[in-house]
Amino acid sequence: MKVSRLIAPEGEKAQINISVRNLVEFLLREGDIDDRKGSVDPFEAMQAGSRIHRKIQSSMGPFYSAEVPLKFQIEYEDYILGLEGRADGLVLDRDESGNVVTATVDEIKGMYMDVMTFEKPVLVHEAQAKCYAYMVASEYNLETIEVQMTYVSLETEEVKYFNHVYTYEEIEEWFLTIVGIFKKWSDFQYYHKMELLESVQGLEFPYEYRDGQKKLVSDVYRSIYRRKILFMQAPTGTGKTIANVYPAVMALGQNLAERVFYLTAKTATAIAARDAYSLLVEKGYEGKTIMLTAKEKMCLCDEADCNPDYCPYARGHFDRINDVIYEVITKETVITRDVILGYAEEYVVCPFELALDVSTWCEGIICDYNYVFDPNVYLKRFFAEGKGGEHIFLIDEAHNMVDRAREMYSETLIKEEILSIKRYAKPVSKKLVNALEKCNRIMLEYKRECDHDITVLDDVDMLLNACDNLQMILEQLFKKEIKFGIYQDEVLDFYFRLRNFTALAYQQDSDHYRIYCDFDEDKNFNLHLYCIDPSAQLQDRLRMARATVYFSATLLPIDYYKDLLCNDKDVYAIYVDSVFDQKNRLLMLGTDVTSKYTRRGDDEYLKFATYINTIVNAKQGNYMVFGPSYKFLEDIQSKYSDIMGDVDVIVQQQNMTEQEREDFLLEFEKKRDKSMVAFCTLGGIFSEGIDLVGGKLIGSIVLGAGLPQVGNERKLMSDFFDENGKNGFEYAYLYPGMNKVIQAAGRLIRTKDDVGVIALLDERFRFGSYRKTFPREWNDATFTSVESVEEQVKGFWKDKE
Structure with a gap:
């Protein structure tokens, strides 16, 4: 439900506005959730009905006023x-003097069903007309009134x-009853807003400011x-979560915004945001904040089947x-x-739908990027029809947004899938079979053009x-x-992919974009619609907010992210220095x-293994080794196992479950008498989003420069950026790869008490093009080799002792 709130100038009463449609749909909704009733967005059905509305309205004669x-x-x-x-x-209807003596209100509803079988109007439809x-x-x-x-x-x-004539007394009694039911909700809106505003007035930053943090909050x-x-490069330890949440909350208290969306891709960062809000609540903040979780993780049933029979x-x-x-x-x-x-569980309602409904009454929403940016799952209650608001977007781990946005705004059609759907359609609809056959014939034409690995199409x-x-x-x-x-x-x-396509x-x-076709491993x-530069699509969403902050510990080079994450050239960018020694x-x-x-x-594998062995032998503790692929790690581990001493080894597996991930991280908690x-x-x-503090990790060893695997799509991306005046190699390979390297290296120093060794093992790290992506605090990097690494590492640990 969309309720707009206005705090009035001094001396005037505040006003809360709500549309009649939202009012009756909220108060009078009833019955079951049932996903068997069709898969088409009701908003699209409404759009389809607008043509019928206009047709009926234009046929009603000269005394009929529309809209x-x-x-x-x-x-x-x-x-x-x-x-x-x-x-x-x-x-x-007017008398001879022009006074209105009778009136008829007409409410038109287009329906994808046989309306001739209706015995009475739908309750919420009729309620909307009765309000009017x-x-x-x-x-x-x-x-x-009729x-x-x-x-x-x-x-x-x-x-x-369906026609009904009401006396004024009848319609007034009904209307005042409806409005009376809503009063507890409007009371909540008003008095909660007053409490929020008052609570923010004296709200102080919950910590003693770290070096540079006060400026961060001000920015x-x-x-x-x-x-x-705003683009913010802020290393670990700068307190960037609270430094974003606190000024956003202060902006709410100054009526600069009505809602803050804290957007993230990972549970760990969502928890950090939750903790920041909880801390402000402890200090007196009265705002409501909700964490939205994916539907499959909210379902209380064994299977997410929104069907009242089950x-x-x-x-x-x-x-x-x-x-x-x-x-x-209220609680x-x-x-x-x-x-x-x-x-x-207590009230026996759908938890996912409950969370979405509750979010409309909250000032803070912590959720995945998808809920704002993905055209298929965005929160329509806030952003449908392109409507914006006085929202603030705080986008954490923003380095992930480039690839995530490319996924959101790209789509693929598979010829063989069209043929499969055609087989399923034969017993159902001849019309559908013919439509699928036509699509298949056109795809066959494209296939004939695709005579090598990848073919780019004009349209x-x-x-x-x-x-x-x-x-x-x-x-x-x-x-x-x-x-x-x-x-x-x-x-x-298939339908949802087709609709997206x-x-x-x-x-x-x-x-x-580039449109291209290729053949997969099978x-x-x-046929791919590939969004290489998602800046325009993202900008359409950013316009729905008052302000946006993109922040991450790895947002370098900043111009790369500014180019791909927005179209606005008048943006701020800040670099926050590390607070660690x-x-x-x-x-x-x-x-x-x-x-x-x-x-x-x-x-080469033996040299990598020797590096690992030498570093690990220098001091007992836990080490992480990061490689560019599972196969590469397997080859290195094979060589390492031949030369290592009494050392425990664990290996990340593909497609690990939540429990397996937790068990993997718990290995760092164990007390050992060896490395x-x-x-x-x-x-x-x-390689990102985990904190192994307090001596649980003393070494991060990165094998290689992390560049994406060379392939047709990456070459297409590189050519695209070259054609658009950028450095194609840097945009397609170097920057994405170095981001992974910096993230992996960043697992080591998470607090001021953490100590350890970071080894970046690849000759390419000597090159200026690679080193210009380094954070400022990497200005003390030293070169090493298999022959010299032992002396350097032992010397470091000796100094620490």
Whole structure:
């Protein structure tokens, strides 16, 4: 539900505004959650119905006024409740003097069903019309008013009417009852806002400021105040989480914003944000904050099947949900997954939907990037129809956003999948089979053009029309609740990809996309819409916010991220110096090895293994070794096992479960009388976002420069940036690779008490192009070799002792 809040100038009452539609849909919703009722977004159905609306409105004659704006205010002791809406149709009958004597309010609803079978209007539809009717009757002092519900089938255009005449007393009693029910919600909005504003006035920063942290807080606040985008390179230890959350909360207290979205890709950073909010609450902050979690992690059933026949939490959900929401928002402050699950179990409602509903009453929302940026799963209650707000976006671990955005705004169609869906469609719909066959024929044309590894296409115009038609046919079948048996999920997955493909195809352009086709390992023919530069797509989302802060410990070089994460050239960028003593770590660059493919072999692997062995033998403790691939790690580990002494070795496995990840990290907690070496992948689950403090890690050894594997897509990306005046190699390979290196090296020093060795082992780290990506605090890096590393490491540890 969208409720806009306005704090009035001094001497005037504050006003809370809500649309009539939102009011009745919130108060009068009822029944089950049931995903069997079709898979098409209701917003899209509404868009499809707008044509029917216009057609009916234009046929109603000269006395029929269409799309009539209506407003009504109710004054309470401390604030004014404003209702607003737009009646689909209004007919006013006037006497000879021009006075309105009777009126009819018309509410038109386009439906993907047989409206001729309706026996009465839908409750919320009729309630919306009755609100408009009361507003009209009140304005013209009418004794009676007529409500007409006009239902029209979007497929057959058949129309069914329901008419009812109300006395003024009847409609007024009903309206005041509805508004009376809502008063506890508007009271909450107003009085909670007052509490929040008051709580922020004296809210102090919860710690003693670290070096440079006060300036950091000021820079974030200034960016919010000036409606800017800020890029912040802030190393570990600078306290960047609280330094972003605190000024954002202060901005809420100054009415500069109504909501803060703290966006992250990982659970660990979400927890850090939660802790920052909890700390401010302890200091007196009264705002509400919620952590949103993916649907599959919220489901209380064995399988996420939103079907009232199987799920008790879906059955009757809407009959109970509002009572639960009110309980949560009046009793809780920092609302976590466990809090939501507790209420959902107690009240028997869907926890995922409960969390989404509660979020509309919160000033702070901690969630994944997807909820703001992904065109398929973004929070429509905040961002539908491109509507923005006085929001603040705080984007943590922002170095991840480039690849995540490319995934969000790219899509692939697979020819062989179209043929599979065609087989499933044969018993269901001849029309669907024909549409799939047409798409397949066009894909076959592209396949004939693709006579080598990768073929770039100028456009997909021919395919796009066929995809549009195919999408429409599938939607019509879903709306009629026609099923595909055991293939239903597969067909749905295909539909969502198809819908995404067509949507992106209309938006793509050669300045940001490349269209190409290739064959995968299974010889399937793929057609890709590949978003290489996601800046334009991201900027469309950033416009929905007042201000945005991109922050990370690895946001270098800053111009690379500014180019790819926004289109706005007038942005701020700051570099925060590390607060840690550089003498607490030894940073070495191994210049006599490399992970280049042309040099890989037993001799090179043995040198890498010797480096590891020498570093580990210098001091007992836990070490992490990061390699560019599982195969590379396997080859190095094989050589290391031949020469290592009494050392424990653990190895990251592919596709580890949550429990396996936890068990892996618990190995660093164990007390040992010998060293442990953990082999992990660069850019993998253990190379960022984990904190092994208090001596649990004393060495981080990086094997190679971390450059992405050379392939067709990377070459396409490199050529794209070269054509656009950038350095293609740096944008496609160097910067993404070095980001992984810096993240992996950053696992070592997490607090001022941590001590250890960082070894970056690849001759390429000598080159200026690589070293310009280094953080400032790496200015003390020393060169080393297999022959000299022992002396350097032992000397470092001797100094520390």
